[in-house]
Amino acid sequence: MRVLLISANAEQINVLPLPLGLNCVAVATRNAGHDVRFLDLLAEEDIPASLKRAINAYDPEIIGISVRNIDDQAMTPPKFLLEQVKSMIDECRKLSPAPVVLGGAGYSIFPQSALEYLGADMGIQGEGEEPFRLLLKKLEKNRPLAGVAGLYIKGNGLQGPRAFVNELDQLPLPDPDLFTALFPIQTRRGCPMGCSYCSTASIEGTRIRKRSPERVVEWITRLAGRGIRQLYFVDNTFNLPVSYAQQLCREMIRASLRLKWRCILYPLNVEASPVSAMAAAGCVEASIGFESGSERILMSMRKRFTRRDVADTNPPPPRAGYPAHRLPSLGRSRRNPPISRGKPFVCGFP
Numbered sequence: 254m255r256v257l258l259i260s261a262n263a264e265q266i267n268v269l270p271l272p273l274g275l276n277c278v279a280v281a282t283r284n285a286g287h288d289v290r291f292l293d294l295l296a297e298e299d300i301p302a303s304l305k306r307a308i309n310a311y312d313p314e315i316i317g318i319s320v321r322n323i324d325d326q327a328m329t330p331p332k333f334l335l336e337q338v339k340s341m342i343d344e345c346r347k348l349s350p351a352p353v354v355l356g357g358a359g360y361s362i363f364p365q366s367a368l369e370y371l372g373a374d375m376g377i378q379g380e381g382e383e384p385f386r387l388l389l390k391k392l393e394k395n396r397p398l399a400g401v402a403g404l405y406i407k408g409n410g411l412q413g414p415r416a417f418v419n420e421l422d423q424l425p426l427p428d429p430d431l432f433t434a435l436f437p438i439q440t441r442r443g444c445p446m447g448c449s450y451c452s453t454a455s456i457e458g459t460r461i462r463k464r465s466p467e468r469v470v471e472w473i474t475r476l477a478g479r480g481i482r483q484l485y486f487v488d489n490t491f492n493l494p495v496s497y498a499q500q501l502c503r504e505m506i507r508a509s510l511r512l513k514w515r516c517i518l519y520p521l522n523v524e525a526s527p528v529s530a531m532a533a534a535g536c537v538e539a540s541i542g543f544e545s546g547s548e549r550i551l552m553s554m555r556k557r558f559t560r561r562d563v564a565d566t567n568p569p570p571p572r573a574g575y576p577a578h579r580l581p582s583l584g585r586s587r588r589n590p591p592i593s594r595g596k597p598f599v600c601g602f603p
């Protein structure tokens with residue numbers, strides 16, 4: 254089945270916890286042969302938009318939602334946190350007919366009343382790995398759901414006493430790759446490109462200063478040793494200078510780091526950029542700041558690329574094996590109106 258697992262916790266209180274419990278459920282579900290997508294809303298800025306993107310792109314057959322906190326446990330006055338989960342569930346309902354199954358610490362304390370309040374179809378109290386797998390099996394085979402440990406069904410109550418796994422070693426270990434938190438890493442400072450609106454020059458200067466690729470790889474190796482699996486290169490332009498990007502990718506490939514990473518590309522000479530080497534070195538997504546489809550606006554922003562250069566970025570990254578994420582700003586001022594000219598250009602990209 255296509256299973257979308259969503260961690261509903263978006264609370265910034267205290268530290269930001271990674272959704273460990275949902276990760277455990279995801280790995281058990283994947284091991285049972287299902288296709289799993291994982292969405293951590295703590296990492297998302299616009300929650301309704303993220304839900305829409307995830308659900309429309311995946312068309313899940315079942316949605317599992319992890320509920321972590323009921324309240325903030327403050328003495329005066331406590332903040333009730335299920336209201337925001339309820340609106341996330343309402344949003345899922347609008348976007349998909351898939352049944353919604355709840356779980357997590359914040360669900361398990363009052364499973365019956367939380368199910369009613371939140372308006373989901375079902376909920377699993379307690380440890381989710383085994384009962385969720387069994388639930389999917391029964392749903393897939395159209396079997397009655399009675400007997401699934403800790404399962405509550407809306408209007409039908411508890412289906413089977415909850416169970417505790419005695420031998421935790423029987424459960425799979427969570428998968429660090431499912432955590433979407435990206436560790437920032439900077440290899441260069443400064444940017445000479447001089448785009449008219451940009452403040453980078455006043456922050457970092459206009460000369461590109463670089464760490465050596467060997468030093469960067471030493472840093473990444475240290476991070477990998479601490480279990481970090483995903484990086485974001487916060488360099489203003491990962492592909493400039495091209496020779497440095499090439500060297501860095503070569504070093505990363507040589508070190509066999511097996512990490513996934515994202516970066517930002519300047520859409521000039523992307524053909525010449527080491528896109529294949531980037532993919533081989535673990536790049537899974539590149540953001541391309543192309544800003545506009547209007548030559549006039551590009552010129553007024555002092556961009557050094559043209560519509561043609563942007564169009565040329567289209568095939569290489571997907572061909573290289575990772576998706577491109579384009580960053581348009583369309584138009585800027587009343588004196589530069591050709592948004593209408595830029596729009597079809599922008600919409601022409603996947």
Ligand code: B12
Pocket residue numbers: 262264265266267268269270271273274275277278317318319320321322323324325326327354355356357358359361377379380381382385
């Ligand atoms: C460690 C911990 C913390 C640490 C987190 C550190 C970190 N980096 O992760 C710290 C101290 C920072 C913390 C902070 C807070 N915490 Co806290 N925390 C815990 C604790 C002890 C363990 C959580 C954990 O990781 N469990 C391990 C995982 C594997 O278990 P799990 O998440 O429950 O997942 C299992 C099942 O629930 C289920 N499951 C989970 N998701 C799903 C989804 C589906 C679809 C299904 C079917 C099943 C399922 O399957 C999983 C595997 O078996 C719990 C208490 C507890 N024992 O649950 C409290 C707990 C979760 N915290 C709680 C609270 C309130 C808070 C704070 C609001 C407190 C505060 N004011 O600071 C903050 C919130 C932070 C935030 N931004 O969200 C409450 C939440 C309930 C409530 N009362 O609202 C709990 C339950 C404590 C309690 N007993 O009341 N917390």
Ligand code: SF4
Pocket residue numbers: 444445446447448451452453489490519
């Ligand atoms: S390329 Fe990016 S960082 Fe450099 S000046 Fe332009 S907008 Fe700023």
